Amino acid sequence: MIRDEDEVARLEDAQLTRAAQAGEVTALGLLLERHRAGMRAVALSILGPGPDVDDVLQDAAVRALRNIRDVRDPAAVGAWLRMIVRNTCRSLLRDSVRSQPVEDLNMSVTDSGPDRWLEQNTLRDWIWEAVEELSPALRMPLVLRHFSTGVTSYEQIARACGVPVGTVRSRLNLGRAKLAAALAATADAPHSDAARRVRASRIEAHETLAAAEQGRFAALLAERWSPEVALLSGNTPVGDRDLLVRGMDGDLEAGVRQRLFHAVAGRSLAVWEMDLLNPPENPEHCPPAVAWLMTLDGAGRVHRLRLFHSRQTPATDPAPYV
Numbered sequence: 001m002i003r004d005e006d007e008v009a010r011l012e013d014a015q016l017t018r019a020a021q022a023g024e025v026t027a028l029g030l031l032l033e034r035h036r037a038g039m040r041a042v043a044l045s046i047l048g049p050g051p052d053v054d055d056v057l058q059d060a061a062v063r064a065l066r067n068i069r070d071v072r073d074p075a076a077v078g079a080w081l082r083m084i085v086r087n088t089c090r091s092l093l094r095d096s097v098r099s100q101p102v103e104d105l106n107m108s109v110t111d112s113g114p115d116r117w118l119e120q121n122t123l124r125d126w127i128w129e130a131v132e133e134l135s136p137a138l139r140m141p142l143v144l145r146h147f148s149t150g151v152t153s154y155e156q157i158a159r160a161c162g163v164p165v166g167t168v169r170s171r172l173n174l175g176r177a178k179l180a181a182a183l184a185a186t187a188d189a190p191h192s193d194a195a196r197r198v199r200a201s202r203i204e205a206h207e208t209l210a211a212a213e214q215g216r217f218a219a220l221l222a223e224r225w226s227p228e229v230a231l232l233s234g235n236t237p238v239g240d241r242d243l244l245v246r247g248m249d250g251d252l253e254a255g256v257r258q259r260l261f262h263a264v265a266g267r268s269l270a271v272w273e274m275d276l277l278n279p280p281e282n283p284e285h286c287p288p289a290v291a292w293l294m295t296l297d298g299a300g301r302v303h304r305l306r307l308f309h310s311r312q313t314p315a316t317d318p319a320p321y322v
Contacts (some may be wrong), residue, residue: 010075017074023126028068029180032061035078039085046089055169056092058176060084062146065183066127128194130182132267136295138175140269141168144293147264148271150310151291160293160308162234194266201265205272205292209258218245226301233306244305255279256286270294270302 013034019027032039039060043053063084071080131139140161144151151160158165204224211220221229221241231239251258257277264271272292278285287309295304 013077014074017068017071017077020068021071021074028065031077031081032064035081038078039081042082042085043089046086047092051169052092055172056085056088058173059088059145062176062179063088066146125194126183128197128266130179133182134175134178136268138171138178139266140293140295141171142175142179143264143266143269143271145172148273148291149262150273150289151271151293151308156308156310159234160291160306162232162236197265197267198263201270201272202260202263205260205263205274209260212248212252213257217248221245224301226297226299226303229302229305231305231307251286254282254285258290267300268296270296 013031016027016031016034020031036057039057040053043056047053047056060081064081067084071077073080131143134142141157144157144160146152151157154165154168158168161168163171208217208220211217218241221244225241227241229241229244230237231243256279258274259277260272260274262271262273270292271294274290274292276286276288276290289310291308291310293306293308294302297303
């Protein structure tokens with residue numbers, strides 16, 4: 001009898017997993033609910049009781065959403081979910097949580113065939129369409145947590161957004177809940193091409209850095225950025241376009257260069273993560289990396305900019321600077 005019940009459960013898991021892989025948010029929710037107890041047990045065994053357990057389960061749910069198509073044995077989805085929880089706990093304990101960038105998800109045509117590649121792109125576009133449905137206060141913390149590479153811890157996000165760590169936790173929890181609702185609401189809506197936006201944003205970043213080195217940073221900002229652009233520290237405006245130009249020119253005069261290694265882009269925000277390359281004679285002039293956290297206006301122009309200086313080691317294999 002027990003074996004029969006186990007087989008029924010595996011068949012139900014397989015059915016729900018295939019439905020979730022086809023884009024049914026409700027099916028994924030049912031899977032998470034069916035395996036919540038086992039996932040929580042794994043988190044408790046590694047972390048012990050405390051608020052981090054709920055945070056890990058929330059993170060695991062978003063990771064499951066992003067990677068559900070990677071499940072090769074739908075009947076064994078429970079073990080897959082527990083593995084996600086286990087890996088998330090270990091990352092938390094190492095205090096170096098680094099979520100896989102959305103554009104770097106495994107979508108190799110040679111490994112999986114063109115149909116799977118198309119499905120992965122469609123899922124990514126759908127996720128971003130839902131992210132855009134969130135309010136700005138919820139959108140930025142969630143994007144940093146799950147799609148950036150160097151601004152992922154609660155403490156980093158709190159410093160970047162100018163809010164307490166507790167506020168980051170509550171906004172992430174609310175953002176994840178609303179993301180699930182937004183996914184359901186946008187399932188049948190047309191989804192824009194997220195990969196194309198990221199490629200365009202990377203080009204924009206390279207062109208911006210090149211213009212700065214050529215002494216045309218002010219002209220580029222006047223042409224492409226909002227006339228009302230403001231530099232923010234947390235939530236407080238600290239300067240306008242003139243301050244941005246003076247800061248960039250000052251760094252260049254000091255021999256500091258920036259090199260893009262990761263970009264995130266949506267319709268309403270963009271994140272450029274840069275290595276900061278200090279001159280040999282002054283290697284401590286700047287921190288090793290900086291993230292440009294940009295809010296875009298309705299025309300897609302940068303309207304608000306936060307500069308977050310990472311205390312971490314820069315990427316070991318950054319994209320080539322052009």
